[in-house]
Amino acid sequence: MISVEEARTLLMDLVSPLETEDVPLSEANGRVLAQDAVARRMQPPFSASAMDGYAMKAAEVELHAMFKVIGESAAGHRFEGRVGAGQAVRIFTGAPVPDDADFVVIQEDISRSGDLITITDQPSQTHNIRPAGGDFDVGSSISAPRQLTPSDIALLAAMNIPNVTVTRRPDIALISTGDELVMPGDDPGPDQIIASNTFGLKAMLEAAGARARILPIARDTESSLRMAFSLAEGADLAITIGGASVGDHDLVGKVAADLGLERAFYKVAMRPGKPLMAGRLNSGAMVGLPGNPVSAMVCGALFIAPMVRAMLGLGTQPAAPIEATLAASVEKNGPRQHYMRARVDGDRLTAFDNQDSSLLTVLAEANALLIRLPHDPARTAGETVQYLPL
Numbered sequence: 001m002i003s004v005e006e007a008r009t010l011l012m013d014l015v016s017p018l019e020t021e022d023v024p025l026s027e028a029n030g031r032v033l034a035q036d037a038v039a040r041r042m043q044p045p046f047s048a049s050a051m052d053g054y055a056m057k058a059a060e061v062e063l064h065a066m067f068k069v070i071g072e073s074a075a076g077h078r079f080e081g082r083v084g085a086g087q088a089v090r091i092f093t094g095a096p097v098p099d100d101a102d103f104v105v106i107q108e109d110i111s112r113s114g115d116l117i118t119i120t121d122q123p124s125q126t127h128n129i130r131p132a133g134g135d136f137d138v139g140s141s142i143s144a145p146r147q148l149t150p151s152d153i154a155l156l157a158a159m160n161i162p163n164v165t166v167t168r169r170p171d172i173a174l175i176s177t178g179d180e181l182v183m184p185g186d187d188p189g190p191d192q193i194i195a196s197n198t199f200g201l202k203a204m205l206e207a208a209g210a211r212a213r214i215l216p217i218a219r220d221t222e223s224s225l226r227m228a229f230s231l232a233e234g235a236d237l238a239i240t241i242g243g244a245s246v247g248d249h250d251l252v253g254k255v256a257a258d259l260g261l262e263r264a265f266y267k268v269a270m271r272p273g274k275p276l277m278a279g280r281l282n283s284g285a286m287v288g289l290p291g292n293p294v295s296a297m298v299c300g301a302l303f304i305a306p307m308v309r310a311m312l313g314l315g316t317q318p319a320a321p322i323e324a325t326l327a328a329s330v331e332k333n334g335p336r337q338h339y340m341r342a343r344v345d346g347d348r349l350t351a352f353d354n355q356d357s358s359l360l361t362v363l364a365e366a367n368a369l370l371i372r373l374p375h376d377p378a379r380t381a382g383e384t385v386q387y388l389p390l
């Protein structure tokens with residue numbers, strides 16, 4: 001059995017960054033920028049008023065000063081004339097500040113009568129002007145690789161970049177295996193349960209940036225598994241769930257080997273998730289996840305989501321563990337690395353009492369995986385421990 005670290009390394013060797021494609025900005029959220037995006041203009045492109053008020057010369061601004069209003073500058077419609085001594089221009093937020101003006105008195109500090117205005121409150125120190133290029137300059141860039149957020153999308157739009165070059169989404173095929181499984185919404189027989197893993201994993205991997213397809217459930221026969229693998233052909237990564245242990249009906253390893261799997265490893269010294277299998281199959285990678293729902297989801301978080309990140313060009317660095325203080329004691333660990341479902345509140349972490357790898361209710365309550373190294377001794381409340389956020 002190999003260690004979690006060895007498994008990680010071997011899994012990363014099975015994938016590499018994918019090709020790039022151009023997408024319109026409106027479809028770029030969550031995608032990974034593959035080429036630096038460079039601003040084609042500056043923002044704001046002119047010095048702009050930050051407030052509704054009156055633009056004038058800063059040197060003339062003082063309490064009780066009077067001005068003649070000679071025109072208006074609105075957003076999208078600048079005032080073309082010049083602002084002389086004793087003159088002011090009515091101005092609105094986002095409007096260009098006239099060349100000869102360098103101060104905007106907010107309208108709340110002004111009283112107006114016809115074309116005459118008086119400063120009636122002591123104006124603040126700020127000029128209420130956004131300088132040209134104050135947000136970004138022509139040539140400013142957003143560096144790749146970067147998984148684009150809604151804020152990035154807004155910035156790219158402001159930079160006048162209508163299309164971006166991103167890494168293609170990994171295509172992942174998800175295969176649940178087992179005679180006992182039916183799809184959510186189906187009518188299960190008395191001995192059947194609902195296939196939950198494919199749905200949980202699809203959600204997880206799509207959040208990581210992949211495109212995941214749920215294939216029809218494979219039955220516990222060689223022919224059904226072969227059919228499922230054939231449907232997965234062309235995927236960057238084919239994932240089977242279940243059928244990977246040593247039971248009489250666990251056929252994934254055999255069928256994958258018959259189909260030409262170059263196995264990288266089978267079994268990892270971890271809990272949950274021991275019967276993990278992986279290798280190269282056809283032109284893609286194959287990972288056989290254990291069937292227990294929590295095992296499948298934990299392995300998804302620890303291994304598959306990082307593989308997605310690697311394929312997206314985001315690198316192969318593992319997520320950095322975070323430190324917390326143990327709120328309640330935990331027993332000593334066995335020989336396998338244990339990822340205990342836990343709840344972190346502030347910096348205090350509590351591991352759940354029941355760590356059975358079939359309990360999705362516990363997983364849904366958990367927001368962290370407490371990392372227990374092999375043979376970690378018993379830990380008491382107050383000790384510092386490390387976890388991975390879920």
Ligand code: AMP
Pocket residue numbers: 176177178180181193194195196197198241242243244245247290291292293
């Ligand atoms: P297996 O590895 O096939 O022996 O499956 C281990 C356990 O996980 C069994 O209790 C299966 O019923 C369950 N299981 C396998 N696949 C799934 C799935 N896709 N969704 C929910 N439970 C599953």
Ligand code: MG
Pocket residue numbers: 177178179242243249291
């Ligand atoms: Mg099974």
